[in-house]
Amino acid sequence: MTSFLITLPIGSADAAALYDYVLAADGGTEARCASVPLALLPMPPDRQTEVLVLLPIQALSWHQVQLPKGSLARGLMAERGASRLRAILDGLLEDQLLDEPAQLHLALQPQPVVDAPVWVVACDKAWLGAHLQALAQAGLAASRIVPEFTPEALAQTLYVVGDTHQPMLVGKNLVPCALTPGTVAWLGEPAAQGDLPELVAEPAVAALAESLFKRPVTLLQRSQRLLLAAQTAWDLAQFDLVNANRDRVWAKLALGAQSLLHALPWRAARLAMLALVLVNLVGLNVWALREQAALQAKRQAVRSVLTGTFPKIPVVVDAPLQMTREVSALQRASGAASSTDMEAMLAALAAVVPVTQTLTSLDYVAQELRTKVPAVSAAEQARVALALKQQGLAASWDGMQWLLKQGPTP
Incomplete structure (x- = not known):
């Protein structure tokens, strides 16, 4: 999936603000990068492109807190408990924040x-809301919001970023500072050489970093560093941005579905x-045809039995019912009792109605x-009708009387 990573500028979201962007194809291969005003940001090349927003470290402050038990709701209760968790964070961070908590966006x-x-x-x-709204109005709604650096990335690594005019050092304290001999001296050297953190620098400031730290550095292009930052599990769309986060989740699912439908690697699947x-x-059609043919054969066999037994019947409509009626007629003609005689119907009714019922x-x-x-009662009506149906009689309650007649063969 193509990634479109946009870094927000420190300043306000106006026409003069410059947005750094990196457009990377599948697999993280960089396509292009530049720093342009909002109006000149390119549109995603296709519907499968994931738009990511990256927040620079200068715009962030980092804090560690110990959450009280029961403050983290899970599952279906997570969204309902978000406002409560935000209030807890406001209380825990009140003495650590320079601004009022209501003016800040927080994320765990x-x-x-x-x-x-x-x-x-x-x-x-x-600041964050203005930039996100400007991007959305330009057709660049974010799928995820990520920080430029994370505590995990800085645990064992020092980053030297920027250019020769404004080099910056970023370490595990998560506070960027100017790269100067005094900063390096303040950091000091670990007692054991093996404890030295890895030193990573962008090409523009690599020589300066080597001269100040007196050791080699690992080169990393800025665009590649930003792409690595976007691959973390962090997503800062929380609390006030929960609705936007839900929209991003659906957008991510839509992107995944579109990738499944259109991406070349999924063609075989x-x-x-x-x-x-x-x-x-x-297979279902073949099975349905076979079942239909078997059912038709059974119906034809019943029709054949009826027409073979009673040739005088000109048209067959309901073979079982017509067969029952003809047999009843033969029984009446021979003097034998049938299920449709009054005596048989009364006997069947008497066998199922309560003994307290009087005709x-x-x-x-x-x-x-x-x-x-x-x-x-309605329950009694249903019970009697079902019992008589099993004996081949159709019983229905009509006002204050039972109506019994010949029914389908049970």
């Missing part, structure tokens, strides 16, 4: 815990997924039995 380190000191980074809220879907569709009237016409009984 990734995956903080209450059992150990936690890093908190602070910056001017108005896309083809395999498409083939799997097609195979499943073909008050009977009416049997055209193989339909109507009998009045006292009021029946």
Whole structure:
């Protein structure tokens, strides 16, 4: 995925402010970098580009605090407890901050815990909000906000950055200072040579760093250093920027989906997924056709039994019901009792209704039995109807009477 890293200027978000940017292709290969006004920032080359905002170390202050137990809500309660956690941080940092906490944006380190000191980074809220709004209006909404340096990056490394006119030294105290002989002397030398931190310098100030520290340095281009900073797990979009953070998460998921749909490395996976879907569709259709053919064969067998047994039936509509009616007619013609006779219906009804129910009237016409009984509850109606259905009778409650007639074969 292409990364578009934009470093915010220290000054205000006006037309004269210069934004350093680095545009890197997949794998971190640098494409181009420059320092331009906001209006001249290039647009992302494609929809898969991740826009990252980097905050310079001069704009940040770092603090360590010990969080009280229960202050870190997890899961679904995290967002609801954010305001409470912010109030706790305001109280813990009140004596460490130079400005009022309400004027500052605060962010915690990734995956903080209450059992150990936690890093908190602070910056001017108005300054950050103005730059983020200006970038968003220019069509460059940030996917993530990262610091230029982190405590982990400076634990065993000294960085010399800037140019010959304004060289700066950044160490584990997270406070940038001018690179001078006095600064180097103040740092002092560790007692053991093996304890020396790694010295990393940008090419413009590498010679100066070697002459002052009296030892070789590791060269690192500024653009590559910024790209490495963007690869950390830090994201400063917290608390006041929680909604923007949620939008960035969705934007990141959208970028991932677009990468899956369009990126060349995922082409084989896309083809395999498409083939799997097609195979499943073909298989489901073949299975449905076989089931439909089997069901049609069973229906045809029932129709054949009906037409073979009763050739006089001209049209087959509902074979099981027509078969039942013809059998009942034969039984009546032969004098044998059938399930649609009044006696059979009364016997079936008497077997399922409560013994306390008393029939008050009977009416049997055209193989339909109507009998009045006292009021029946809805649950009782459902129970009786289900029991009679299992015996091939359709029972329904009509006002104050039961209506029984021939039903489908159970």
